[in-house]
Amino acid sequence: MPETESIDIEWPAKRVRDTFAKFFEEKNHVHWKSSAVVPLNDPTLLFANAGMNQFKPIFLGTVDPNTALSKLTRACNIQKCIRAGGKHNDLDDVGKDTYHHTFFEMLGNWSFGDYFKEEAISWAWELLTEVYNLPSDRIYVTYFGGDEKTGLGPDNEARDIWLKFLPPGRVLPFGSKDNFWEMGDTGPCGPCSEIHFDRIGNRNASSFVNDEDPNCIELWNLVFIQFNREADGSLKSLPAKHVDTGMGFERLTSILQHKNSNYDTDVFVPIFDAIQQATGARPYSGKVGPHDADKVDMAYRVVADHIRTLSIAIADGSQPGNVGREYVLRRILRRAVRYGREVLKAEEGFFNGLVNVVANVLGDVFPELKQNEERIRKMIQVEEESFSRNLFKGIRKFNKAVEHVQGNILSGEVAFELSHTFGFPLDLTQLMAEEKKFSVDIEGFHRAMKAARERSKTAPKKKVLSLKSNVETLSIPAAKKAENKIEIVLPQDQMRKAQKHVAEEDKRKAVKITTEKADLAVSDGKYFCISHVDVGLDVAAVREAVKKVIDQKGLSVMVFSTDESTNKAVVCAGVPEKGDKGKLDASEWLSNALGPLKGRCGKGKGGLATGQGTDASHLNEAMGLAVKFASVKLT
Template sequence: MPSALTASQIREAFLQFFEERAHRRVASSSLVPVGDQTLLFTNAGMVQFKDVFTGREQRDYRRATTSQKCVRAGGKHNDLDNVGYTARHHTFFEMLGNFSFGDYFKADAISFAWEFVTKRLGLSTDRLAVTVFNGENNIPWDEEAFELWAKQGVSRDRILKLGYKDNFWAMGDTGPCGPCSEIHYHQGDDIPCVEEAAGRKCQGVACDCDRWLEIWNLVFMQFERKEKDAPLIPLPKPSIDTGAGLERIASVVQGKRSNYDTDLFQGILATVSQLCGKPYTQETGASQRVVADHARATAFLVADGVQPSNVARGYVLRRIMRRAIRHGDQQLGIKEPFFFKVVDRVIELMGDAFPELRDGRTFILEVAKHEEEGFRRTLDRGLKLMDEELAKLQASGGKMISGDVVYLLHGTYGFPWDLTQIIARERGYDVDLEGFKKLQEEEAAKQDFHGEKKSTTDIFQDVLARTAPTQFLGYDGEGHEGEGSVLALVQDGVEVPQVSAGATVDVVLDRTPFYGESGGQLGDTGRIVAHGGKTVVQVKDAQRPVQGLIVHSVEVKEGTLKVGDMVQTSVDVERRKSIRANHSATHLLHKALKRVLGEHVKQAGSVVAPDFLRFDFSHFSPATQEQLEQVEDLVNTWVRDNADAQTRVMNIDDAKKSGAVAMFGEKYGETVRVVTVHPESTELCGGTHVKRSGDIGLFKVTSESGVASGVRRIVAVTGVGALQFVREQEHELKKVAALLRTNPKEVAVRVEATQKRVKELERKVEEVSVKAQSASQKDLLDQAREVNGMKVLATRVDPADDKVFRGMADQLRDRIGSGVIAIGGEKDGRAVILVAATKDVVAKGISAGNLVREMAKEVGGKGGGKPDMAQAGGPDADKLPVALEKLFELVKGASPA
């Protein structure tokens, strides 16, 4: 094949080659490993086949070939800091692969690889060398692979033995593994070598320089490691896992010494160059490469449901995006939002091979633009403060940014601490991370559940220190009632030994069925009774001011309550049932939103009350009515399934590995509750829930709205609340139907018809009014009187209408030639008068404004306006005839002699 092959052609040639050899072409899996909590991102082609290799999963094919999307930018496989500064480090890349699941093994794998590289790609054998495992860690050297390469015609002096680090492959500390064999391509001895620069000999294939480039890695999957550092266990059927980086192969085939010089990147780099107005040179190259690479990672990660955030995968994505934006702003001088345009170019260039990019284009670009706009504000503030601090350090000779400054940047200005560290290192400084983390811990200890200072929480910390965490009884059985002992009474911020009727106080019990507000679920209400019913206490709320303690906010209605009293506790049962239903419904709503709007949906806050639930989630556009109905249908389907709700208490690590979703606002300890309301929904949650999904009853969305950029809010009701909502809507509909004299099903049709009828009648009324005015003007003009050589007309038109009066006055004035016109009428019990004068009359000194002011006095009002037209009004409409008649006297008196 000619060296001019594009990357797309190489990808297709690879897949076709293995399809011809009975391999199933399998689509790339998501960058977010499905059901695999051991990986941050999909980082190799074999990830989606992991359980197939171990025999835990069976498929209807034993050979497969893929072009797998991969990201290495976090965890064990993290190339982020090298990206842009080397020829082939990337955050996102494609891994071409062919796989055998207990079918062919080393002989065919080696034969296939050599044929594709030398025949299909046409690479010269003089430039190729291979490596095999030399044997280490009680694992024998791979003599079989050595002989199989020699059988392909590879010179024995080009088959090199390398150690465990280079030629034994493992995806992680656990999982499938085995010896590997690599194909290397010789790029040229003119490429600089770090060893030679240090006066040592280049190590050839084993050297860290780029003279020899690994382009193909054959993993002979023979073993599995169950636990870290445990002995290797032979797999039941040896398998093959091949990894061939498309970017590297493209550079070799296209005769390039850098992946960034291939067609995979040139189109993107051209866009970056255009945006910054600078050519792609050695000076700007690193930053342009950073932007190009990170735009690819951003497009693909967001398309697969990852969004920038401050945790886990979202945090890695945020680091990638912000690193690119900072290079664009600081190094390339692009001062306007630009990154989304580069991401759009990625979508344009790669959308054919990966349709999910085009399908999600709108959302991907919204995420990119939103993140950049927010970060630019952070960047400007943070960089200014950093410049000031570094200037001080330079003046004093210091070399470390203090933890106080890092904390200020992070907490006050939203400047990520790791970005501070990166920028500081670039400028030759260190940061005091230990001091920063200590300040974080100290501040966290000062805050209670209302964000108030430590003085409020000290009391409850002292109570907890001398007693024990509150035992919550609400999970057991019905969990509505219980018995406990009063451990402390806190009134007005002070511990007291007892309180009497009328007192408002905080009560701490050793055991309680009252749920303390957390995770969005409101605290319970109810009663506490002591002394055989002589003491009655109303519980208005329950909170958790410190972790482990439930505090009851109460009002003593009768009797006296003392520390040490044994009390009977009872929660408002109906309120608790409603809260449980609404809380369980939020879990199902969360899952339904992911199904309908996309896996990018993440909880951003919630309120679980007895009469409604409120759920905030990440999404950039309003949900359509059709989407909301789909969400309702899904939730109500799961409700009707009436599945048993299950609760398991698990270790936090085991819970996360099980795939349980963490709920917003929860703080988790080593042991957590994992709640499965329905098989479709499993989440970490400390709240109270229904026993069966059917207990939720009807689920109904009442509103959907935006609350912040990229955050939407749904309010919904369940059970009795949903029934009440539907009934209210039904009652209103029936009222409207009765007014329209139709049935509820025909209301929309009748309203539409009525609206059309009203518009038609309004049009006809206007037509009649215009015709009537025109027809009556001749008769009206006949009523005009002659006053001192001028025509004067005063007439009444009811009902009065300002617009109609002005139109009539204009027309009459035009036809009267020379004179004064007055039109009066009644509107809502008030008199309205309008006076108009022709230009020649105004020129004689007669003003319509003066005339109307005098006429207004007759109706008890005031008026005024311009000399040619003026208006007045007054409360005494009965005097309109007198006011109109007065016009003639006024004109006569005002007329020049």
């Protein structure tokens, strides 16, 4: 890699951001603060993964008219984004190349029923070529070329605007896959136009556009939201047309700093320096694939990316854990710790020590990092210490298993043992197997997990019954038999006490999580909140959470909990006796949400309704429906 240059950088990261914001502010855009990466009242998302996420209520027509958001006609922002799960997931690619990240910044500008294609395209061209001074002969653009299957014609309007700036050979048509954007199966959608940049230059790079070539990269996507996808699949023109754009900050910075990789910019170099100082590893050299034989450069990229992601997510209120986005963060942390300890030969505790450099690099634009630096570091430290205790035992177990593999598939039983006993997430085991040219039996892993759960449910009861039966057959005095039976009953009592303790913990956990969600909803001016708590099929805990939030916060609330072993879900909805009850009916709200879960709702009493679903795999869809239904009723 490229060593850090001693001369001043013409386009340091801060100047890149500030220039973008200033350009659009001068064109009457409101500079809107980045939302948290932990989505507020949008359970369809694991993390905020695009700048438009916080503006969805405007596009969907559900925005609260009493908020500042509803008054926007033009906006720009620098959005924190994480893509590490769900539809957009870059986690598996991080480290393997020089341009994927789980955390990144998205520069965006929006028009809500104001300007449209002419301004969006001409301003993008002006900013790139006249302000950032990118060479225009390296710019290629794409537009929607039509789709015969759906009967959609080409976006000739966008094409003709681009032809004012570029020759026809660099204005390229593509189909729906690349150039038609949709929010979901239904809802706002429209054609888009992508701006690509050729890092090399002095050549015709049109054949490399949309061809996964790292030297001809997509830089900026301009989305023209002009249709609504109806439930029957048809498209209707929207009365108000919108513009939604997103440009990769790290990619733009690498171009402006004349680097061939995002990781060679001043966004990452200080973090690499801190990693080298903490681990004593050789300097980063930017190699990938077979050229990176010792995997050290890949480890640098993984560790640097992952400490950024974790720091941002924890600063915004999340934490590593066992379910949903929290489990994604735990996987990210353990992946980074494994690379640091095994590949970079770091000492235990190195990872949490990197929080300081992240706060220094990003703290000016995202001050919450500096404000929460010590809390972030301590949370990562606890997780790091927990995983480190079993890390090398797990690695030895893995290496021993690999020696005895028949063929090139690691058994699901071994993968499950690594997960259950040593804390290795499945994707970490898959990555380690891939490094040794093996794959993992995923179906076998899930079978082993299911079998273990079944055993844990039945084993204690069977053991007690077996012991009682054995005592009856013994040839010992009756008094001794009675004494032995008492000793057997004691574990039963202990088990009942343990079950009672678990139930109490479930209630505390459900109430705590839902109350935190309610506080966020109140701070955002919402009249309802949706919560997902990890208490299995404990209906009592879920109902308790609903009742507490109604009593304490006066909000309408719906709480979901799922059981992975049975793929079932329990859901409880409640509305306050006063206020929302007339607008929102708990049973109707719950019935609507239970549709994707294939569930039924019982009759509600006292503003509460409870139901159970038999297909928890559609949880996000169900929670999304709950949000949409309540938004419409309470607006």
